[in-house]
Amino acid sequence: MVVFGVLAALGVIWTAVWVWVLGHSGGRAAYEELVPKVDVIRRRLFYLSAGSLTLLLLVSFYWLPYFPMRALTIGKPQLVVQVIASQWYWKLSTSEVPAKTPIEFVVTSKDVNHGLAVYSPDGKLLTQVQAMPGYTNHLIYAFERPGTYMIRCLEYCGMPHYVMVTPLTVK
Amino acid sequence: MTDIDPRGERAAALRRLALVYMTTALGLFLLMGLLGLLMRLDQAGLFVLPPLQFYQVMTLHGGGMIAMALLGAMGGLANALSMAISLSPRLLWAAYVVYLAGVALFVIGTLIGGFAAGWTMLPPLPFDPSHEWPLWAAVVSCIAYLLIGVGFLLFCLNVLYAARRAFGGLGGALGWPYLFSAGKNQASPPPPPMVLAATAVSIDGVLTVAAGALLLMAMLAQAAGLVGSLDALLAKNFMFFFGHMTANLTIYLAAGLVYATLPVYVGRAWKASWPVVLAFNVLVVGVILPYPHHLYQDFVQPLGMQIVGQVGSYAAGLPVILVTVTGGLTLIYRSGMRWSVPSILIAWGLWGWVFGGIGALLDSTIAVNQVMHNTLWVPAHFHTYYLLGAVAFVWAYFYHLTGELSGRHDRFASKIAAWMYGLGGLGFVLTLFLSGAAGVPRRYAEHLPEWQIFAKVGTPFVIALGLGIGWLAVEMFARLGIAWRNAAAHSA
Ligand code: HEM
Numbered sequence: 001m002v003v004f005g006v007l008a009a010l011g012v013i014w015t016a017v018w019v020w021v022l023g024h025s026g027g028r029a030a031y032e033e034l035v036p037k038v039d040v041i042r043r044r045l046f047y048l049s050a051g052s053l054t055l056l057l058l059v060s061f062y063w064l065p066y067f068p069m070r071a072l073t074i075g076k077p078q079l080v081v082q083v084i085a086s087q088w089y090w091k092l093s094t095s096e097v098p099a100k101t102p103i104e105f106v107v108t109s110k111d112v113n114h115g116l117a118v119y120s121p122d123g124k125l126l127t128q129v130q131a132m133p134g135y136t137n138h139l140i141y142a143f144e145r146p147g148t149y150m151i152r153c154l155e156y157c158g159m160p161h162y163v164m165v166t167p168l169t170v171k
Numbered sequence: 172m173t174d175i176d177p178r179g180e181r182a183a184a185l186r187r188l189a190l191v192y193m194t195t196a197l198g199l200f201l202l203m204g205l206l207g208l209l210m211r212l213d214q215a216g217l218f219v220l221p222p223l224q225f226y227q228v229m230t231l232h233g234g235g236m237i238a239m240a241l242l243g244a245m246g247g248l249a250n251a252l253s254m255a256i257s258l259s260p261r262l263l264w265a266a267y268v269v270y271l272a273g274v275a276l277f278v279i280g281t282l283i284g285g286f287a288a289g290w291t292m293l294p295p296l297p298f299d300p301s302h303e304w305p306l307w308a309a310v311v312s313c314i315a316y317l318l319i320g321v322g323f324l325l326f327c328l329n330v331l332y333a334a335r336r337a338f339g340g341l342g343g344a345l346g347w348p349y350l351f352s353a354g355k356n357q358a359s360p361p362p363p364p365m366v367l368a369a370t371a372v373s374i375d376g377v378l379t380v381a382a383g384a385l386l387l388m389a390m391l392a393q394a395a396g397l398v399g400s401l402d403a404l405l406a407k408n409f410m411f412f413f414g415h416m417t418a419n420l421t422i423y424l425a426a427g428l429v430y431a432t433l434p435v436y437v438g439r440a441w442k443a444s445w446p447v448v449l450a451f452n453v454l455v456v457g458v459i460l461p462y463p464h465h466l467y468q469d470f471v472q473p474l475g476m477q478i479v480g481q482v483g484s485y486a487a488g489l490p491v492i493l494v495t496v497t498g499g500l501t502l503i504y505r506s507g508m509r510w511s512v513p514s515i516l517i518a519w520g521l522w523g524w525v526f527g528g529i530g531a532l533l534d535s536t537i538a539v540n541q542v543m544h545n546t547l548w549v550p551a552h553f554h555t556y557y558l559l560g561a562v563a564f565v566w567a568y569f570y571h572l573t574g575e576l577s578g579r580h581d582r583f584a585s586k587i588a589a590w591m592y593g594l595g596g597l598g599f600v601l602t603l604f605l606s607g608a609a610g611v612p613r614r615y616a617e618h619l620p621e622w623q624i625f626a627k628v629g630t631p632f633v634i635a636l637g638l639g640i641g642w643l644a645v646e647m648f649a650r651l652g653i654a655w656r657n658a659a660a661h662s663a
Pocket residue numbers: 203204205206207208210211229230232233234236237240289290291550554557558562612613614615633
């Protein structure tokens with residue numbers, strides 16, 4: 001929802017500019033005089049967006065979901081859960097894990113591509129990783145609160161894809 | 172040069188060709204749009220589409236829409252470009268036939284064969300033995316994509332050939348003499364922006380089709396039992412290179428139509444300035460870089476590729492958006508713009524291109540993608556810059572062209588319809604973005620009760636969009652007869 005907030009905020013700014021320009025489509029200004037002014041605005045916009053994107057790029061690396069980064073930000077895994085996806089169910093080496101403990105999900109697939117996505121008890125998407133045939137992905141995650149979490153498939157894998165769900169209990 | 176004479180036979184043939192390409196695209200859009208409405212109604216819980224049918228419809232809608240948008244953009248541009256370069260009507264008719272054969276095969280594969288692997292057909296799903304469709308349906312669908320690819324390839328090759336001839340080489344068509352003299356080389360003014368757009372797109376189009384064809388042949392070879400199963404990661408890289416690039420290139424191709432249309436309504440000339448030339452040159456390389464953002468959740472993908480995906484996504488779209496959108500808005504500002512269906516649709520297109528771009532930029536951030544990947548945020552962003560971007564530009568050009576050729580002008584109701592198209596689209600994509608932010612997965616044939624509210628709110632907007640484009644379509648179709656006749660004689 002933070003992300004939607006950012007989209008909405010930028011969207012409102014952009015829409016305001018758009019409406020303003022459309023509202024000022026009437027009249028006649030000398031185009032040749034406008035062009036150099038817009039060149040300046042465009043250059044500033046370019047530096048502004050290039051600058052903020054570079055900043056966003058660097059800052060965002062902190063949340064990289066890949067193994068070495070999560071081992072730093074969340075902690076070295078204390079427990080391993082083997083996950084095998086197949087059409088159309090999940091096989092977990094355990095269906096119960098402790099809270100507040102970095103857990104390593106070792107994820108693969110027996111047939112087609114699947115996607116392991118963990119949803120919180122109140123339905124928020126918390127983390128995900130792909131389950132791929134012939135490959136093993138390692139995902140670290142620590143659950144904050146006990147409760148019943150849901151693992152849903154997030155990579156389309158055939159007709160029953162949308163019912164490929166299994167609960168995960170966090171104690 | 173006589174062969175770019177607008178009164179010539181060749182120009183007349185291209186006008187007719189454009190009418191046929193775009194009429195086909197609009198017809199396909201209306202059909203595929205109905206399928207889209209059915210899916211959204213199903214997700215709202217207002218209509219039950221059994222899952223098997225849902226996924227066939229989803230696959231057809233996805234592939235069909237991508238194909239129709241590309242077809243419309245190619246057709247429009249084939250005519251718009253005839254002012255500057257000389258495409259071959261005969262070759263483009265051949266491309267049309269091949270392309271349509273591909274689309275027809277795809278309809279057969281999905282609706283009759285029951286093929287439902289999604290428009291991305293990610294291996295090994297298409298040939299997986301436990302699925303619901305026969306092998307032939309998957310084979311037919313692969314061949315369908317190949318034919319569509321060949322149609323696009325013919326267009327690209329034709330553009331490259333003609334642009335080289337008209338501008339003394341590809342460098343000329345990309346405005347290099349002007350670019351590298353920092354805009355000071357007055358002796359060689361840059362080509363018109365639509366030539367830049369078409370050339371940049373065509374170079375990458377050739378690469379795209381080559382990658383796609385390689386993958387599709389490998390898939391067919393697997394189906395025939397000639398090779399074992401394809402490597403899942405490699406196949407994914409190829410598929411998204413192909414799929415992402417095709418979708419992306421469509422947008423830039425359609426942007427070429429804005430350069431051709433907007434000047435007419437604002438009464439100002441839109442020349443390529445130095446930043447415009449630079450932006451399209453950057454695009455040639457830039458558009459290749461972002462595709463790895465589809466593989467962020469494939470943790471085994473080399474880290475370097477993931478970073479390139481994020482950097483490339485930030486860098487690729489920015490220059491062209493910046494020059495085209497600021498350029499477009501400047502053109503409109505205090506121009507005394509004629510408010511007409513094409514200018515309204517272009518205004519919406521500019522809005523959606525930027526808004527969809529913001530959604531895309533956010534999602535191409537690896538940290539964000541971690542919780543947005545394969546949620547409805549993804550369809551949200553690409554529906555935004557298709558419906559309210561590329562596709563809006565195509566309809567703008569189609570309306571403009573049929574208006575010019577038939578001498579019929581829009582009425583008050585037409586303008587209302589154009590605004591409805593935009594507002595309906597806006598509401599529809601906002602509900603998709605909201606669903607995505609709430610974690611609702613994409614490609615779910617049935618939505619949990621707590622998710623249905625988004626699709627419920629979205630439905631009236633889809634209907635408004637449908638009524639808007641339906642009205643405009645009736646007007647455009649009604650003009651076709653006269654437009655077709657006048658296309659041969661017209662001299663503008
Ligand atoms: C006319 C209005 C449209 C409506 C109501 C609509 C609706 C939908 C819906 C409900 C989905 C399924 C979303 C999901 O659960 O994953 C979808 C998917 C899709 N749509 Fe649309 N859509 C429309 C227009 C377009 C346009 C103009 C394009 C592109 C030119 C497009 C391309 C796609 C693609 C590529 C998919 C993904 C298919 C897949 O996942 O395999 N749609 N659309």
